[in-house]
Amino acid sequence: MSSYEPTRIEARWQEFWQREGTFRAVIDPSRPKYYVLDMFPYPSGDGLHVGHPEGYTATDIIARWKRMQGFNVLHPMGWDAFGLNTEQYAVRTGQHPAITTQQNCTTFRRQISALGLSYDWEREFSTTDPEYVRWTQWIFLQLYKKGLAYTSEAPVNWCPAQGTVLANEEVKDGRYVETGDPVEKRKLRQWMLRITAYAERLIADLDELDWPEGIKTMQREWIGRSEGAEVVFTVAGQPLEFTVFTTRPDTLFGATYCVLAPEHPLVERITTPAQQAEVGAYVRAAQSRSDVDRADVTREKTGVFTGACAVNPVDGRELPIWVADYVLGGYGSGAIMAVPGHDQRDWEFARAFQLPIAEVVSGGDIRQAAYTDNEDGVLVNSGLLDGLKVPEAKRRIIAWLEERGCGKGVVNYKLRDWLFSRQRYWGEPFPLLQSADGTVRAVREEDLPVQLPVLDNFKPTADGRPPLARAEDWCRVTDPDTGEVLFRETNTMPQWAGSCWYYLRFCDPRNAEQAWSPEAEAYWMPVDLYVGGQEHAVLHLLYARFWHKVLYDMGLVHTKEPFQKLFNQGMILAESYRDPRGKYLKRAEVERSGKDWIVKATSEPVESQIEKMSKSRLNVVNPDEMVGQFGADALRLYEMFMGPLDRDKPWSEEGIRGCANFLRRVWNLYVDQEDALTARIQDQAPDAVALSLLHRTIRAVSQELAEMKFNTAIARLMEFLNEAVKQDVLPRELARTYLLLLAPFAPHLAEELWNRMGHPTSLAYEAWPSWDEAHCRQSTLQVAVQVNGKVRATLEVDAVLEDEAVLQLALSHEKVQPWLAGKSLKFRKRVAPGVVSIAVG
């Protein structure tokens, strides 16, 4: 009757916390705040897998620890519930996405609640709630009114399989990053957000953030700032000109031809009649080439001559103008000056088409490869630049170009504007109306939110318009003042919209008048710790930072950046099994045969591998089962004990069993067979040895929590237990303090034992124990004696013994003596409290 029963204990305390409102967060200016946030999940129909609780447990431990340190903690959870999966489910089954969403949120809430996470559930919301959509639309209108939202007719990423366009960030190697579906270019009128206007600040402000360097680097590279120059070339014999962007204006004298991207508007106009057919064919071929194909870098360079020439502004020389698809239409000005001597791509192209290669920077051998050094190379054959090093030559030529009005220094970015519209149903409608003459106007703020029309068919229309176009009544609006007939925008916002500001709504989630109150924002923001997966390194984090900066410029938020500290948890991997035909098998279908795995039914050999958990690989571990079998505390503990939070780690059922075992041993330390406190817990002052153990444990756990090294912190708690069970007596003071140390990690068990020790209230706000260095010291000390770097003896000495005395003991030690015999002493020093180093020669 006294054994550890996690299920019972956990239900009891979860109910207690909810009833008591233990984790409700209320603004309190007298206390410092701490805002700890998880990247909120998309509630899919599959429910949670054990990867989700990893980050959630980490933030929960920090939240609980910070509360015990006196911080007023904001720790909310909600749902990023718009999105494709729910919509596709609706297309398949006809069930309305709102219903699916509600069901999925309920499942997620139940699963997450079972983990005993200390969220303030009163702040929960879904991005699909009309009240939230209202303010998402409101923020969009602020961007629109600032001129940051506009429509564009440019070629966009169209994904036929998804039936929608995608943002640049969602496409990689010509495929949709989520599904791998191929993407093609299509010209469509789309809503864009002018994120490029913030490119400079999005790079610069990264410096102040406590983020992993890798993520900062990825963002910097995505934004892709590069300094260079724009140079204007005129077309020989025609009143036409075009601009090229180059980062190496110093090599202008080395340009031997120019290249226009196939999409460049000038291509058609400058091509000579003789070249018309060839160029036309090339351009058409380039247009029909899929993005997947074009992304292949190993392809041989291709191109055609237009028959026209450009005039190099520095020396008046005529350069042939080519069209080639290695020049991208979307970057810079879609045209380049080619300097094959000093650019590897141009070099390859020149080789392929027998174009001249000129040397203008000495130091390399341009017959072998382009010489691209831009620090030490010295300019040659370059008129006024001769003899200069590259950086100085760049400055000189830019000044020269600017004086003559045929060029200027510029900064260019890879980042493009954010394609913000989707041809989907399950997203936020744009709060925009269009009149018959095509002018666009914003929906009045008091008319927000623009709610989605109720549909029973979520597919695009037969003529290819978005699903919302099916709702003809909804689309048509009459202006109450003028009686004018207006049409609603039928695109919806991408899923990123909702996650761009949810962290702000969490500060004040029930505010009906404003998206958030200035008081709440001023108190809670910024997010002090943000934990989530690395997959959002560019997408979500870049978009959210962009919106935040717009809001900052409007005076609606007081910090330049939303997320002060970012931590990326690793992935939880799991073993999967595949038969020789590549078909995945469930764990239950295979068994071990010696070192190998075989199919139980057929004894066929099976390949096993450690992979990302996914439904298709049949290796998903369900947290509900783990909680049912071992308890939430064991699941939490194991997820943290597996290894460093930021690393990928393979799941092991034996591992969680070990953690459950630890918790049971803790239980048995406190509770006896008769369900009473064990007799070893006594009101007696701890001796020096016990105090030292306790204080060293407090110190280690505190320091490791601060560094989010949860795995080693847990190891310290285990060590304490291993010592404690060896003793006949556990002084009450130690028993009490140990529970406080355990509480952030295994809160249910800690609360239960705390309660059984006679405390009627929760330990959630008990002060975190502090340590005393004086108590940490131990009376004796192990000292290793190294001779020439190898440990030859270990002595136990009094901790207060002087270095010199320890050295003498070491030198005269019987195991050390033989290593010194016949050698001369070169060096001897107590290099650390526990190490004496002796060198002989």
Add this chain to the structure above:
RNA sequence: GCCGAAGUGGCGGAAUGGUAGACGCGGCAGACUCAAAAUCUGUUGAGGGCAACCUCGUGGGGGUUCAAGUCCCCCCUUCGGUACCA
């Protein structure tokens, strides 16, 4: 190709330049049991030795140092990111 991160027992992983392998899993031995499971105790890097001990050992090769898993140089492998961005 470029940019990151990583490579340590049978496994997950510990180690401010200072006793490599903490802690856990697994294994082995013992206790309890009619027996098993569970639990408890001990033990567990490899090789050698009766033993005290000795030798080797952190992907590979060099180097710095009294001392290197840790710092420096070169190389290999794995995993992420990125890719004709001028």
